Amino acid sequence: MSLGSVPLKYKISIDRDQCMKCMRCVDNCSYGVYRIEDDKILIDSRRCTACHRCISMCPRDAISLQEKPVDYRSHPLWTAQAREDIINQARTGKIILAGMGNAMDYPIIFDRLVLDACQVTNPSIDPLREPMELRTYLGKKPAKLEFTKSDKGDIELKTELSPNLKLDTPLMIGHMSYGAISLNAQLSLAKAVAKTGTFMGTGEGGMHESLYPYQSNMIVQVASGRFGVDINYLERGAAIEIKIGQGAKPGIGGHLPGEKVCSDVSCTRMIPLGSDAISPAPHHDIYSIEDLAQLVRSLKEATEWKKPIFVKIAAVHNVAAIAAGIARSSADAVVIDGFRGGTGAAPKVFRDNVGIPIEAAIAAVDKKLNDQGIRNEVSVIASGGIRNSADLAKSIALGADAVYIGTASLIALGCRVCGNCYRGLCPWGIATQQPDLVNRIDTDVGSQHVANLIHAWTLELSELMGAAGINSIESLRGNRERLRGYMLDEGMLKVLNVDPVGA
Amino acid sequence: MCGIIGVIDRTKARMDGSSIKKALSLMNERGSGEGAGYVAYGIYPDYPDCYAIHVFFDNLVEPKSKVDEVLHKWGRIVHQEEIPTYEQPCLKREHIPWRYFYRPYTEFIVGSNNPAEDIIKHLVMTVNSTIPGALIFSSGINLGVFKAAGWPEEVADFYRIEDYKGYIWLAHNRYPTNTPGWWGGAHPFNLLDWAVVHNGEITSYGTNRSYVESNGYKCTMSTDTEVVAYLFDLLGRRHGLPSEMIVEALAPQFWDEIDLLPEKEQKLKRTLRLTYGPALMNGPFAIVVATSKGIVGFTDRIKLRPLVVGENGSRLYISSEEAAIRVMDPEVKSIYMPRAGEPVVGRFSQ
Numbered sequence A: 001m002s003l004g005s006v007p008l009k010y011k012i013s014i015d016r017d018q019c020m021k022c023m024r025c026v027d028n029c030s031y032g033v034y035r036i037e038d039d040k041i042l043i044d045s046r047r048c049t050a051c052h053r054c055i056s057m058c059p060r061d062a063i064s065l066q067e068k069p070v071d072y073r074s075h076p077l078w079t080a081q082a083r084e085d086i087i088n089q090a091r092t093g094k095i096i097l098a099g100m101g102n103a104m105d106y107p108i109i110f111d112r113l114v115l116d117a118c119q120v121t122n123p124s125i126d127p128l129r130e131p132m133e134l135r136t137y138l139g140k141k142p143a144k145l146e147f148t149k150s151d152k153g154d155i156e157l158k159t160e161l162s163p164n165l166k167l168d169t170p171l172m173i174g175h176m177s178y179g180a181i182s183l184n185a186q187l188s189l190a191k192a193v194a195k196t197g198t199f200m201g202t203g204e205g206g207m208h209e210s211l212y213p214y215q216s217n218m219i220v221q222v223a224s225g226r227f228g229v230d231i232n233y234l235e236r237g238a239a240i241e242i243k244i245g246q247g248a249k250p251g252i253g254g255h256l257p258g259e260k261v262c263s264d265v266s267c268t269r270m271i272p273l274g275s276d277a278i279s280p281a282p283h284h285d286i287y288s289i290e291d292l293a294q295l296v297r298s299l300k301e302a303t304e305w306k307k308p309i310f311v312k313i314a315a316v317h318n319v320a321a322i323a324a325g326i327a328r329s330s331a332d333a334v335v336i337d338g339f340r341g342g343t344g345a346a347p348k349v350f351r352d353n354v355g356i357p358i359e360a361a362i363a364a365v366d367k368k369l370n371d372q373g374i375r376n377e378v379s380v381i382a383s384g385g386i387r388n389s390a391d392l393a394k395s396i397a398l399g400a401d402a403v404y405i406g407t408a409s410l411i412a413l414g415c416r417v418c419g420n421c422y423r424g425l426c427p428w429g430i431a432t433q434q435p436d437l438v439n440r441i442d443t444d445v446g447s448q449h450v451a452n453l454i455h456a457w458t459l460e461l462s463e464l465m466g467a468a469g470i471n472s473i474e475s476l477r478g479n480r481e482r483l484r485g486y487m488l489d490e491g492m493l494k495v496l497n498v499d500p501v502g503a
Numbered sequence B: 001m002c003g004i005i006g007v008i009d010r011t012k013a014r015m016d017g018s019s020i021k022k023a024l025s026l027m028n029e030r031g032s033g034e035g036a037g038y039v040a041y042g043i044y045p046d047y048p049d050c051y052a053i054h055v056f057f058d059n060l061v062e063p064k065s066k067v068d069e070v071l072h073k074w075g076r077i078v079h080q081e082e083i084p085t086y087e088q089p090c091l092k093r094e095h096i097p098w099r100y101f102y103r104p105y106t107e108f109i110v111g112s113n114n115p116a117e118d119i120i121k122h123l124v125m126t127v128n129s130t131i132p133g134a135l136i137f138s139s140g141i142n143l144g145v146f147k148a149a150g151w152p153e154e155v156a157d158f159y160r161i162e163d164y165k166g167y168i169w170l171a172h173n174r175y176p177t178n179t180p181g182w183w184g185g186a187h188p189f190n191l192l193d194w195a196v197v198h199n200g201e202i203t204s205y206g207t208n209r210s211y212v213e214s215n216g217y218k219c220t221m222s223t224d225t226e227v228v229a230y231l232f233d234l235l236g237r238r239h240g241l242p243s244e245m246i247v248e249a250l251a252p253q254f255w256d257e258i259d260l261l262p263e264k265e266q267k268l269k270r271t272l273r274l275t276y277g278p279a280l281m282n283g284p285f286a287i288v289v290a291t292s293k294g295i296v297g298f299t300d301r302i303k304l305r306p307l308v309v310g311e312n313g314s315r316l317y318i319s320s321e322e323a324a325i326r327v328m329d330p331e332v333k334s335i336y337m338p339r340a341g342e343p344v345v346g347r348f349s350q
């Protein structure tokens, strides 16, 4: 007996009076929704992912897309999604894959935090007329300064600073590897960060030659698979990031299907053409914090102690203790990726159920590092679901030095968060390696959009700071006075160390 | 708002409190009758090497016996008495001001460069955070803070400020906006040798607070000025930075200016700013800080609060208003306004 099919998700229709049969929808849809038969455009709505490519390319605004109302018997527990997943697994016996971030309806803590502004007693600062300092240095800082007295009695600074990354704005683009995203997507991001004085991550896929001109704005990643890692790669990075885990899928490795491993990806990753690139869940040389410390120091040694080393972990239940361990491992920064972080592909059950929200993770880490008196000695970078400049400002007030954005930067390249990245057919040329699709990104135009986004958030952040009477980013960092919780329960307020509104 | 004034006599000649009382009262526009206070250095020549611990007690039974107990544990009370006060018609007496002259047992702390000061700091933090009804508001050697909720003149008369003679005086007239007016919240704030008066609001308070707290201080007075005293103690006493460098850490130059400096200076300022980023103070402020070595006044980096400096012979005055300085010293010369963030330092001429 067959299970039959599950109902389609979206319904596409074309206003035939408007349509001029230019066929752009047919050409643009990589999922095969449209085809032509006898001079007529036929639609297979079942294939639609709501990527919006056709709609945005239609010159006549002739296409409409609707989420198809669910025709199951409504039930609060056995939702349509729950039932469909069971039907699909009953049919295939496999793990369900998903792309992009957590799609569950958890409350968003960012939206229950409000920022402060000055009134009367304390003037707001106008960023158009007064200097506003967003410059951020990421890396190890000394606990205190030491001086020596020269023979002449002059006081000389004895403390030497460790290498730090200098950012013009506390906003970077997170690690998305070549393989997971296309070269044109990476190039667009790279040009954008070079333009805006900040950094991006290479992801675990190595660094393609065409990114070399932007290497001084790139952070190279060493993940468990060691793909693309050699001394040349390490030396090209402005900083090195060891990836232990990622917010979208804590506790598991990565999987790049062989189909996406074209010749260019194979060279860059240093793996055979067409082979699956499977990075293991753990690094097989790290089974303790001491092992991690060793890797940190080996990477420093290999690069002559000239580069800051970051360690990235997923936000999990005891993230604070782990981060404190990392801080003491001679790592220069700890990156915390919350459970709303995006991904090319993850088992849906992980993406939607494992980890904790970034807001709570930052606050917990900030508290732990403060309690241990080492907060300023190490940088904290937050990522995973940062959607706008307010999220950025709130992350910093909760204790981050800077944030990584991922999905937001892809949206600036066209991504419509359709969640089908793992299929390699991204119609926007982002999460795909198909040359015809990749070519849809003009890297100059793409980079301009991403640079505009970074610029716009930076302006908004300055305005938010100015309104709160703050003119340097150091003074927003970990500043709970400038945050209040709205409709958050007492337990959460305590974790965030934030007072409720009105207090 | 708030009015502040400080004076140092660089020859260590001692001045009585009558003229600073007049100067502070002149700035009544800047206050609201909810807090005023004075600190003077050099007022206890009879106990030149004892820590003068000033405490507000709610009563002399429970809280005082607890404080006595902690003090006995860590040192010897050389002398103690109620601070003499004189009833004022409009000043509501909320606490009993008490003073101890005290010598800590330094051998109790090993591995410290400054065992006596570490003990006193510990005592202040412990008493203020664990003994209800007791608040240590002054803890330095040969100096004393006198403050209450009231107008400057009343507070001065309440303690009869003109009876004290010191070579440094700071005074403060409070217009509380962010916290209620109460005795402990009045300025000056003091810890050990550091006393602070402040006009403004520190918008970086949350950051500064967690920085000092992560270094073992406890903020208990629910006001932003308290952290300034702790920051000076941390950077000055414990990290050994000279006062100009503390000011540079608290109100650093802008990056654009630092970028233009010669390499060596640039490096120093960059290192200083990175190391002490969480100590950077934001928001509108004018501050005068005193120690037994001198005074330093400075404003925030864009000068959102006024600060005026005047000199006359061995005397250096720093205040919110020129008129206040002129009341203290009608002969005052070379009045000027320092640049934003620029420290004005007055030290003793040996």
Ligand code: SF4
Residues within 6 Å of the ligand: A014, A018, A019, A020, A021, A022, A023, A024, A025, A026, A041, A054, A057, A058, A059, A060, A061, A062, A063
């Ligand atoms: S893109 Fe629009 S106008 Fe062109 S064929 Fe498709 S529906 Fe018609």
Ligand code: SF4
Residues within 6 Å of the ligand: A051, A099, A100, A410, A414, A415, A416, A417, A418, A419, A420, A421, A422, A425, A426, A427, A428, A429, A430, A431
């Ligand atoms: S990157 Fe492409 S496939 Fe992935 S969600 Fe965005 S539009 Fe869809």
